Amino acid sequence: MNNLQALVRPNIFRLKPYSSARDEFTGKAGIFLDANENPYGSLNRYPDPYQRELKAKLAAYKGVNPANIFIGNGSDEVIDLAFRIFCRPGQDKALSFSPSYGMYDVAADINDTELIKLPLRDDFQIDTAALSPYFNDECLKLIFICSPNNPTGNCMNAADIDYILQNFKGIVLIDEAYIDFSEEISWNQRILDYPNLIVSQTFSKAWGLAAARVGTAYMNADLLHFFNKVKAPYNVSQVNQEVAMDALDDLATYEQNRTAILQEKKRLKAALKALNFVRQIYPSDANFFLVEVNNANELYQQLIERKIIIRNRHKLVNNCIRITIGKPEENQALIKALQGLQAEMMV
Numbered sequence: 001m002n003n004l005q006a007l008v009r010p011n012i013f014r015l016k017p018y019s020s021a022r023d024e025f026t027g028k029a030g031i032f033l034d035a036n037e038n039p040y041g042s043l044n045r046y047p048d049p050y051q052r053e054l055k056a057k058l059a060a061y062k063g064v065n066p067a068n069i070f071i072g073n074g075s076d077e078v079i080d081l082a083f084r085i086f087c088r089p090g091q092d093k094a095l096s097f098s099p100s101y102g103m104y105d106v107a108a109d110i111n112d113t114e115l116i117k118l119p120l121r122d123d124f125q126i127d128t129a130a131l132s133p134y135f136n137d138e139c140l141k142l143i144f145i146c147s148p149n150n151p152t153g154n155c156m157n158a159a160d161i162d163y164i165l166q167n168f169k170g171i172v173l174i175d176e177a178y179i180d181f182s183e184e185i186s187w188n189q190r191i192l193d194y195p196n197l198i199v200s201q202t203f204s205k206a207w208g209l210a211a212a213r214v215g216t217a218y219m220n221a222d223l224l225h226f227f228n229k230v231k232a233p234y235n236v237s238q239v240n241q242e243v244a245m246d247a248l249d250d251l252a253t254y255e256q257n258r259t260a261i262l263q264e265k266k267r268l269k270a271a272l273k274a275l276n277f278v279r280q281i282y283p284s285d286a287n288f289f290l291v292e293v294n295n296a297n298e299l300y301q302q303l304i305e306r307k308i309i310i311r312n313r314h315k316l317v318n319n320c321i322r323i324t325i326g327k328p329e330e331n332q333a334l335i336k337a338l339q340g341l342q343a344e345m346m347v
């Protein structure tokens with residue numbers, strides 16, 4: 001990649017990374033007296049810093065090369081690392097679209113980087129005409145595209161993403177945390193076509209492992225080199241690696257849960273549609289709905305009082321709430337509460 005040196009922060013480009021005991025000797029057999037570990041116990045050894053076994057399983061499932069996979073402590077780690085690798089604090093900029101996932105703002109602030117927030121169009125798609133002048137800004141290093149987007153639920157148009165990838169010389173990070181719920185093909189199949197493309201995914205959503213903190217990112221090996229340099233040496237614990245591998249070994253459970261969520265999504269949508277205070281349910285490629293109601297603040301409060309917690313997104317999109325698809329009985333409780341509120345004209 002010819003412009004990588006121009007994109008990576010100079011100190012990161014030059015960085016000599018920490019070399020751990022597990023970096024220096026990678027064999028499994030032998031007497032290990034090299035890492036100041038405790039010789040007793042079952043979790044006494046440091047984990048594989050490059051998560052090779054997990055990557056091999058994931059690579060086979062996703063149809064990518066293990067050399068193109070990065071594993072993070074959740075995909076939030078990938079977002080933070082992207083700032084740390086590409087954005088010189090106080091100097092460079094990143095860009096995201098609004099409304100979108102709140103961590104882009106927080107990670108930008110932590111890394112002292114200006115985040116340009118370009119409003120999505122009314123249909124929540126990217127306004128490419130408004131975006132293209134920014135391509136000339138030499139300090140703009142990073143564009144986040146969340147697809148399916150949180151909180152709106154829609155995938156971004158493939159033609160618009162292609163246009164950005166072809167015209168922007170910086171890094172494009174497509175956040176696909178919710179891709180497993182969508183019919184769209186992942187952009188991870190295109191990483192070898194676009195040297196500046198990073199695609200992040202996660203085990204937190206469709207794989208049901210939010211507590212374990214396992215995120216993934218797909219990119220060409222030249223870019224990945226810098227993620228490996230900057231990450232904490234043992235960023236994904238042995239326990240986390242194992243539960244992610246267990247999930248990949250049990251695809252039947254994954255499919256069963258995903259199918260159940262998608263079926264419930266249809267049922268919940270029909271029930272929401274029938275409520276007179278629901279103005280609009282936005283099309284969703286994810287495991288949640290953004291719903292416009294008459295009074296989001298009031299509805300949120302009323303549901304809290306009934307011990308049902310949804311997300312009030314009124315500050316991001318006027319009078320909108322975000323509802324995650326739960327188990328059938330949880331969705332049923334929500335539907336019942338909403339019907340009750342309608343009958344009592346509480347909202």
Ligand code: PMP
Pocket residue numbers: 073074075076077101146149150175177201202203204210213214215
């Ligand atoms: N991206 C998006 C769009 C999200 O909504 C979330 C979680 N809410 C994440 C990334 C982070 O996921 P994790 O760190 O659990 O992988």
